[in-house]
Amino acid sequence: MTLSNxxxxxxVISNGIAVFSLLQEREELPKNTTMYxxxxxxxxxxxxxxLSVELIDEVFQYVTSAHSS
Numbered sequence: 476m477t478l479s480n481x482x483x484x485x486x487v488i489s490n491g492i493a494v495f496s497l498l499q500e501r502e503e504l505p506k507n508t509t510m511y512x513x514x515x516x517x518x519x520x521x522x523x524x525x526l527s528v529e530l531i532d533e534v535f536q537y538v539t540s541a542h543s544s
């Protein structure tokens with residue numbers, strides 16, 4: 476089974492959020508780096524055309540709620 480571009484985006488966004496959180500916890504991020512900035516840097520160029528702030532927010536909300544329950 477081949478992943479769709481949206482499925483690939485969700486996977487990369489989720490991974491980006493996890494890495495961002497880890498680096499933030501370790502205080503290893505440059506100052507003023509936002510989660511959005513970080514995620515934008517890890518998205519492959521061929522998927523960026525399908526990326527939206529709303530999708531990043533949706534993945535973030537899901538990951539946050541899944542870990543808090």
